[in-house]
Amino acid sequence: MTAYRRRILDKSLDELQPHLRALAIFGPKGVGKTATAVQRAQSVIDLSLARQREIITADPSILKEVPGPVLVDEWQRLPEVWDHIRHAVDAGSPPGHFIIAGSSAPRGAVIHSGAGRIVPMRMRPLSLTEREVDAPTISLAALLESEASISGTTRIRLADYVEEITASGFPAIRTLPPRVRRVELDAYLTNVVQREFPEQGYPVRKPEVLRAWLSAYAAATSTTTAYSKILDAATPGLPNKPAQETTLAYRDALSSLWLLDAIPAWIPSRNHLERLGRSPKHQLADPALAARLLGLDASALLRGQQGQRRLFEGTILGALFEHLVSLSVHTYAQAAEAQVGHLRTRNGDHEIDLIVQHPDGRVLAIEVKLADRVADADTKHLAWLRDKLGSDLIDALVIYSGERAYRRQDGIAVVPLALLGP
Template sequence: MVDYRRRVLDDTLDALQPHLRALSIHGPKAVGKTATAMRRAESIIDLGLPGQREIVAADPTVLTRLPGPVLVDEWQRLPEVWDHVRRAVDAGSPAGHFIIAGSSAPRGAVVHSGAGRIVPLRMRPLSMAERDVDEPTVSLAALLEGNGDVEGATAVRLTDYVEEITASGFPAIRGLPPRVRRAELDAYLDNVVQREFPEQGYPIRRPTVLRAWLAAYAAATSTTTAYSKILDAATPGLGNKPAKETTLAYRDALSSLWLLDAVPPWIPSRNHLDRLGRSAKHHLADPALAARLLGLDASALLRAEQGNTVLSAGTILGALFEHLAALSIHTYAEAAEARVGHLRTQNNDHEVDLIIERPDGRVLAVEVKLADRVEDSDVRHLTWLRDRIGTDLIDALVIYAGEHAYRRRDDVVVVPLALFGP
């Protein structure tokens, strides 16, 4: 049996599960939702199995008769089970009784929200801190609380980060030999196009166009490229382009499968920054999927190749490094009850890669740089933001690919990605 890798989400589950009658763990396939939930369950119902699906469909009360905690896995295979759990909670099921795992219900399924009854928790692919690459020495939660202690050194270098980008954060895939890993990632993407889309109620008439659209979206990683430009890049010279509604359907289906993990624009609540951009920054669920869609392995990335589709003036490796950082920071921030956004002014003269916002509106500002040193020019947007919002900025930091964690003379924190943790 494979040893269980404890997840950042486990700490949240430890705090919440004993007190919640029902919670859901959602996220893309193969991120480890079932493995985490099974360790907490006394009874397991796998709705991916036809026999168990038939039993629950015929007699939903089995959900309340089983000893708890009860894991209802692959719930989207029988969408009405969500409402059965919701009604069981209303009827007074005990605390800690239900764990629901899976993805969203198919389009057209009638499912009530469960708001106030079923608490949703998101699981992403493995963050850097969950990959045992190095021991984090700088805590996001501590920085959010104003604890600015920064120290540590790492032997992780650019080649190691490129390996992490291409290995993926999917637990069952990342440890495989590179060629096998590439085959698994290809199969993952093929399954999305050939099975997951139809099962979500989005039949695909031209799978090659969807695959090209995915590659163009991957090329837009860590940018706010307009969807119209992504479509144009996916269909050069194609006279019969998909309609705008079709590409929006692509986006909606991928979102429902948790395969898009865009960074929303930060809209400040405590200060008066104006003329901010309102477009999300594009990310897939895992940078390895983006690299694979672009036909890039580790050696190609280290040769500074851009892949089969180019949409940005920057290097795709820099964009994928930012994606890896954002994936990790999303996980750490949610564990700290914080939200992640990005800042870009409408005239593009200032941008901050990631803004981590506490519930009270105060923030950490983060720039991500694929470099082994940080220059004064790398922190200018951070110092601009500090001048604009004052004490609403708790701290400012640069995540980079260098060796040491330290605080600059201008009070900006510099942290290797491998040393940054929850």
């Protein structure tokens, strides 16, 4: 058996789980939720097994009686178990007793929110630091506290980043040979369409239309393209396109499966800016899923092929690199109790790829650049935001694919993605 490799989330779990009576780890299938949770569990109730569901249905009190911590895995297979756990918490279950893992409840299931009883935590695919491609020298948490030293060099180059984009952050997939990875990722997507959607209460009458919509969504990676345009791109030439409600159902089902990881528009906590866009920036749970939906492997990306990319004036590789950056920043920010958004003015004059908001309301602004050098033109939006926010801007940086971390004369930091860590 392969030894367990700690995740960034483990540090938060070390601190919080012993004190919380119930904690839920959410995330897409294959991300490592069970592997992480089982490290902390004395007992496991696996609700993917019919026999286990039958036992809990017959006698929910077993949840309180088994030695804790108890992991309740695949809880969405028996949605009422959520309320059983909530009642057990209300009845005085000891701290650290329940760990829940799985997806959201199927559509139509009526359950209590769990607010005040069950604390949710999200697990994403492996960040670049968790993949151990290089040792990070710059901490996002330190940047948020104005304590980071900007230094270091990396041997990671563009081809290495492309490999990480296509390898995926799913632990059981990324170490496989390239052809096997492609087969596994294709099977993952097929399973989503043919099995996961129906299990979540969303019957799929035309699987080919859903698959086309997923491909169009992938083509819109790292953009704020309207859902209506995504649907148009997915169904060219069809006289009777699916209704808008169908598109929203796709979005809701994918969200419940944690397969969408859209970046919300940043809303300032202080009144510095007006006329900001409110549309989210589209991203799937992992850039490798987007690459597979577009039929692009590492060699195709390095040749500059675009696949089905029609919705955005720019390269798909640049969009996928931004996706890889966002996946990592999301993970590091969650560990630092920070929130991630993006900024775009309504007229499109100014854009900031990522805004990381400190709990006190101040922000770290990040631009992403797929290049081995950074020019003045790459920092103009960061300079604009610095003028607008003043002291509420903690720091500004460009994450790029070059080799050296340094600070420019204008004060903006330049950081290779491989050197950024939690």
